[in-house]
Amino acid sequence: MAPVWPWLSAFLAALPVVLAGHGDPIAQKYIVEFVDSTTSSASFLTTLKDLGIPATLNHDLSFALFHGGSFTLLDDNQNERAIVKQISSWPVVKKVSPVRELHQPRSEVSTVAHGAAVRRSVTSHGIRRRDPTGHEGNDYPHIMVGVDKLRQEGYLGTGIRVAVVDTGVDYKHPALGGCFGKGCLVEFGFNFLENTTDPWEGRDGHGTHVSGLIAAQPNPYNFTGVAPNVTLGHYKVIGKHVVNTGTDIVAAAFMKAYEDKADIISASFGTYKGWSDEPWGQLVQKLAEAGLPSFIAAGNDGSYGLFLSSNGVDNSAGIGIGSVNNLYSPLLLTGASYSTRNTTKAFGWQLAGTSDFKNGTYALYPSSLNASVVGDSCEPWTGNHPNLTDKIVLIRYGGCRGSQQQANAVKAGAKNILFYNNEPGTYELPVSNPALTGLGMVSAQTGEKWVKLAASGANVTLHMISEKYAKTIFINETNPQSGGQISEFTQWGPSNEILPVTAVSGVGGSILSTWPVPVGSYAVESGTSMATPFVAGCIALLMEARGKGKVSPAEIKSLLSTTANPNVFHDGVTASPFLGSVAQQGGGLIDAYKLVHTATKFNVSTISFNDTQHIVPAYIQINNTGSSPRVYTVGHVGAATVYTLPENSSIPQKNKLGDFVDRTTNGASLKFSSSSVLVAAGGSAVVKVTATPPKGLISHRIPVYSGYITFNGTSSNDSFSVPYLGVATAMRNVTILDTKEGSMYLTDSATNERVQANQQFVLPNENAPINQANTSYPIFQTKLSMGTDLLLIGVKAANSSTIFPVAAPKTALPRTVKGLTDLKATSFTGQLANGSYVPAGNYSLVVRALKIFGNRANPRDYDTVKTVNFGITYAPAPAN
Ligand SMILES: *[C@@H]1O[C@H](CO)[C@@H](O)[C@H](O)[C@H]1NC(C)=O
Ligand SMILES: *[C@@H]1O[C@H](CO)[C@@H](O)[C@H](O)[C@H]1NC(C)=O
Ligand SMILES: *[C@@H]1O[C@H](CO)[C@@H](O)[C@H](O)[C@H]1NC(C)=O
Ligand SMILES: *[C@@H]1O[C@H](CO)[C@@H](O)[C@H](O)[C@H]1NC(C)=O
Ligand SMILES: *[C@@H]1O[C@H](CO)[C@@H](O)[C@H](O)[C@H]1NC(C)=O
Ligand SMILES: *[C@@H]1O[C@H](CO)[C@@H](O)[C@H](O)[C@H]1NC(C)=O
Ligand SMILES: *[C@@H]1O[C@H](CO)[C@@H](O)[C@H](O)[C@H]1NC(C)=O
Ligand SMILES: *[C@@H]1O[C@H](CO)[C@@H](O)[C@H](O)[C@H]1NC(C)=O
Numbered sequence: 001m002a003p004v005w006p007w008l009s010a011f012l013a014a015l016p017v018v019l020a021g022h023g024d025p026i027a028q029k030y031i032v033e034f035v036d037s038t039t040s041s042a043s044f045l046t047t048l049k050d051l052g053i054p055a056t057l058n059h060d061l062s063f064a065l066f067h068g069g070s071f072t073l074l075d076d077n078q079n080e081r082a083i084v085k086q087i088s089s090w091p092v093v094k095k096v097s098p099v100r101e102l103h104q105p106r107s108e109v110s111t112v113a114h115g116a117a118v119r120r121s122v123t124s125h126g127i128r129r130r131d132p133t134g135h136e137g138n139d140y141p142h143i144m145v146g147v148d149k150l151r152q153e154g155y156l157g158t159g160i161r162v163a164v165v166d167t168g169v170d171y172k173h174p175a176l177g178g179c180f181g182k183g184c185l186v187e188f189g190f191n192f193l194e195n196t197t198d199p200w201e202g203r204d205g206h207g208t209h210v211s212g213l214i215a216a217q218p219n220p221y222n223f224t225g226v227a228p229n230v231t232l233g234h235y236k237v238i239g240k241h242v243v244n245t246g247t248d249i250v251a252a253a254f255m256k257a258y259e260d261k262a263d264i265i266s267a268s269f270g271t272y273k274g275w276s277d278e279p280w281g282q283l284v285q286k287l288a289e290a291g292l293p294s295f296i297a298a299g300n301d302g303s304y305g306l307f308l309s310s311n312g313v314d315n316s317a318g319i320g321i322g323s324v325n326n327l328y329s330p331l332l333l334t335g336a337s338y339s340t341r342n343t344t345k346a347f348g349w350q351l352a353g354t355s356d357f358k359n360g361t362y363a364l365y366p367s368s369l370n371a372s373v374v375g376d377s378c379e380p381w382t383g384n385h386p387n388l389t390d391k392i393v394l395i396r397y398g399g400c401r402g403s404q405q406q407a408n409a410v411k412a413g414a415k416n417i418l419f420y421n422n423e424p425g426t427y428e429l430p431v432s433n434p435a436l437t438g439l440g441m442v443s444a445q446t447g448e449k450w451v452k453l454a455a456s457g458a459n460v461t462l463h464m465i466s467e468k469y470a471k472t473i474f475i476n477e478t479n480p481q482s483g484g485q486i487s488e489f490t491q492w493g494p495s496n497e498i499l500p501v502t503a504v505s506g507v508g509g510s511i512l513s514t515w516p517v518p519v520g521s522y523a524v525e526s527g528t529s530m531a532t533p534f535v536a537g538c539i540a541l542l543m544e545a546r547g548k549g550k551v552s553p554a555e556i557k558s559l560l561s562t563t564a565n566p567n568v569f570h571d572g573v574t575a576s577p578f579l580g581s582v583a584q585q586g587g588g589l590i591d592a593y594k595l596v597h598t599a600t601k602f603n604v605s606t607i608s609f610n611d612t613q614h615i616v617p618a619y620i621q622i623n624n625t626g627s628s629p630r631v632y633t634v635g636h637v638g639a640a641t642v643y644t645l646p647e648n649s650s651i652p653q654k655n656k657l658g659d660f661v662d663r664t665t666n667g668a669s670l671k672f673s674s675s676s677v678l679v680a681a682g683g684s685a686v687v688k689v690t691a692t693p694p695k696g697l698i699s700h701r702i703p704v705y706s707g708y709i710t711f712n713g714t715s716s717n718d719s720f721s722v723p724y725l726g727v728a729t730a731m732r733n734v735t736i737l738d739t740k741e742g743s744m745y746l747t748d749s750a751t752n753e754r755v756q757a758n759q760q761f762v763l764p765n766e767n768a769p770i771n772q773a774n775t776s777y778p779i780f781q782t783k784l785s786m787g788t789d790l791l792l793i794g795v796k797a798a799n800s801s802t803i804f805p806v807a808a809p810k811t812a813l814p815r816t817v818k819g820l821t822d823l824k825a826t827s828f829t830g831q832l833a834n835g836s837y838v839p840a841g842n843y844s845l846v847v848r849a850l851k852i853f854g855n856r857a858n859p860r861d862y863d864t865v866k867t868v869n870f871g872i873t874y875a876p877a878p879a880n
């Protein structure tokens with residue numbers, strides 16, 4: 001008999017409140033939106049108190065575009081839900097949404113630190129006076145997108161106010177103006193973490209790095225920000241040492257930036273979401289309609305595969321930014337020197353943790369004389385080798401775990417090891433063998449040079465200085481492996497609703513910028529966090545060139561994506577002879593010069609052809625704002641079609657360096673209403689595009705196809721491409737809960753062991769305090785193969801088909817990302833969502849997830865999983 005869900009309609013009625021309950025709400029914190037400005041946070045707080053609802057005000061959110069406040073409702077969980085329901089029904093209240101926690105940007109960046117040297121040594125400043133129009137020696141990222149040409153034309157961002165929302169900024173940094181307030185480079189802002197007007201930071205670094213990318217002044221490292229003459233604002237909302245930064249603070253910062261007359265917002269943080277009803281995304285939409293564009297990092301979790309999107313960009317207004325690697329790998333390393341034959345030269349190395357080298361001269365001993373060996377020192381050393389005590393052993397990284405490479409060398413007697421990298425850049429090795437004194441890494445180019453010298457019979461001697469005393473040296477290497485290519489860490493969309501989330505890519509891999517003076521002054525970092533302020537800076541140049549308010553946020557998004565240059569598919573090691581997916585790179589690498597100067601406008605940014613059940617034609621309108629007619633040939637270049645799922649699993653396929661998602665060049669076929677369009681001066685034309693998804697693909701693996709519709713004029717300056725994507729399957733058929741994945745199981749909270757059928761649990765009496773530590777509770781672990789907009793958790797008696805809810809429904813959930821460490825756990829205490837307890841007996845837990853684009857009211861649009869039966873009894877009530 002089919003299970004009955006008598007409560008389904010009951011909670012559907014309550015959904016307006018629950019709907020806002022996204023993935024990871026902060027307990028007891030809510031944003032209450034008032035219908036208008038006649039209600040103030042203070043008066044609302046008084047009302048709550050008068051009604052006996054204990055509450056505190058976290059943040060007053062009264063702004064021109066939003067009236068409300070963020071409140072903590074101090075009560076136990078049960079009453080909290082009732083209170084929220086009650087408050088939501090008041091006529092002065094428009095909406096009650098939980099405050100949700102946000103990711104800290106540092107962890108976001110450190111997960112992607114391939115090839116990123118982060119070296120923080122204090123450097124003394126001799127600020128050189130220079131004409132800021134001149135681009136500097138280390139401004140390659142500018143040259144990659146034509147910023148150098150705009151700077152030569154005199155555009156510097158003068159008069160444009162750019163608000164950065166981040167960890168704070170070291171405005172005392174000489175390259176960031178040295179002061180805060182009127183007349184300073186950083187002129188406005190707020191510290192939402194400490195409720196002060198001072199957004200200074202001295203240790204996180206992230207906010208100082210992104211600020212420098214927009215507006216760094218001339219400095220000893222010879223780089224500048226994209227738009228060094230802008231006025232910067234900074235809103236400090238997040239920090240490495242801060243927990244519980246919530247969407248209420250971010251919302252407040254975005255709205256304050258609007259009131260402080262910012263022209264552009266740049267934000268480099270977020271968390272997984274992928275549903276367009278998220279309040280942050282809706283605020284971004286509102287600000288865009290009011291003329292303020294928001295640039296938001298797409299995220300750095302490219303390794304987790306498709307269908308991961310950050311909130312803030314999962315609706316159509318946010319401008320999500322992906323990353324392309326710098327052509328060069330700038331490195332800030334610890335300085336040392338080496339001698340060979342009769343010459344001595346400088347080199348740089350990066351320390352691993354605290355395994356510092358002692359001052360001294362060491363002979364170098366390469367464990368292999370083959371500079372392209374894979375698996376160097378992965379096996380125990382055999383054969384003769386000299387006494388290694390006073391030498392530095394050189395090992396090529398990769399082929400097995402670094403700890404294994406170290407252990408084998410240590411067994412052979414090594415006391416000091418330098419690895420050389422097998423990819424561009426260097427990084428801090430995470431594990432150090434305790435038997436080692438010194439451990440570090442040099443770049444691939446340095447290591448290969450030494451191995452070749454040794455192979456030719458030369459002796460190489462290293463003169464090491466302990467990291468504590470050494471000078472920082474700047475190295476600028478070419479990056480033949482992935483320079484100029486899409487950064488492998490760039491996060492892949494689309495959103496669960498098939499919205500393209502990355503609009504375009506900026507330069508974000510291996511980027512030199514400012515860092516707080518107390519912790520080093522300059523650093524190289526990688527991430528979409530870096531690409532985002534880079535693009536925001538380019539838009540400051542656009543606004544200066546075209547005039548403030550002359551280009552709307554939607555037009556900016558469209559200009560960015562239609563003038564960008566799509567890149568080829570790249571797996572971090574090898575380029576393919578076809579274009580990379582729009583789901584990853586959006587329109588491609590921006591072309592700042594072209595977007596500022598073009599006279600052609602499109603009404604779209606990226607087209608979504610949605611899934612096979614919702615495919616509709618697109619209408620592209622082309623406007624010619626120039627003074628002569630234009631003719632465009634309409635064409636189409638397909639990009640890689642990528643499979644979301646591997647062959648035998650419902651969990652999206654991961655990407656590894658050199659081993660990316662399965663792809664095919666079998667793409668969509670497109671039909672245009674005309675193959676050529678004439679657009680009169682000052683006129684417009686429309687082209688209708690009908691897409692047929694690729695045939696012959698394995699549809700249950702969720703193939704995402706994409707490509708570029710080309711409009712070729714008479715020159716490359718007058719040629720454009722409109723990116724599109726679609727999914728060659730019906731999302732409604734996609735598995736959300738998969739019993740085969742081995743993660744839908746019941747565990748015992750005391751032992752963490754899997755529960756076998758009919759295991760008995762003795763739960764505390766309902767009048768006893770909940771004591772997780774000493775009691776076994778059944779815990780159901782749920783893994784979401786893909787995101788769901790509704791997750792229902794219920795309990796069913798073994799002898800009945802009625803299911804009762806044990807928790808409030810969860811809505812707008814992203815898919816599981818980090819495998820078994822990222823399951824949604826539900827522990828069952830015997831209590832139902834309505835507060836009552838089930839009688840002793842035999843039960844199973846039942847979880848249902850709504851399919852993507854499924855109908856909430858249709859039971860067939862849910863995936864359902866059920867645990868084995870377990871028995872519960874209650875311990876006697878404690879004696880008082
Ligand atoms: C923040 O500071 C202002 C003025 O210093 C004060 O009026 C306000 O109550 C403070 N807000 C919070 C949430 O502490
Ligand atoms: C910066 O430029 C100066 C002058 O051209 C040069 O001497 C110096 O080495 C450069 N520094 C870096 C880090 O590139
Ligand atoms: C930079 O901005 C200042 C003040 O906004 C302005 O006076 C100056 O002319 C600008 N510099 C250039 C080179 O445009
Ligand atoms: C260094 O050695 C090379 C040959 O190995 C020789 O040609 C060169 O003159 C030497 N230079 C010095 C400064 O001794
Ligand atoms: C190591 O060398 C540096 C630079 O020559 C010097 O300043 C420092 O005192 C030395 N440290 C030790 C422990 O000898
Ligand atoms: C290696 O050299 C060190 C110091 O020079 C010495 O103490 C040690 O005994 C030597 N080990 C072997 C196996 O000869
Ligand atoms: C390298 O060093 C070893 C040991 O110090 C020495 O015997 C040998 O002659 C040197 N080789 C060269 C090419 O200098
Ligand atoms: C960086 O390297 C490139 C290529 O080797 C060179 O052209 C450029 O001058 C270097 N820049 C600096 C600042 O050293």
Ligand SMILES: *[C@@H]1O[C@H](CO)[C@@H](O)[C@H](O)[C@H]1NC(C)=O
Pocket residue numbers: 497498499500608610611614853
């Ligand atoms: C795709 O279709 C679904 C169902 O109509 C809709 O909810 C969703 O917004 C559409 N996605 C896009 C990007 O238009």
Ligand SMILES: *[C@@H]1O[C@H](CO)[C@@H](O)[C@H](O)[C@H]1NC(C)=O
Pocket residue numbers: 555601602603621622623683684
């Ligand atoms: C393009 O031109 C049409 C009229 O020809 C106008 O309605 C539309 O707003 C224009 N679009 C843009 C983006 O300027």
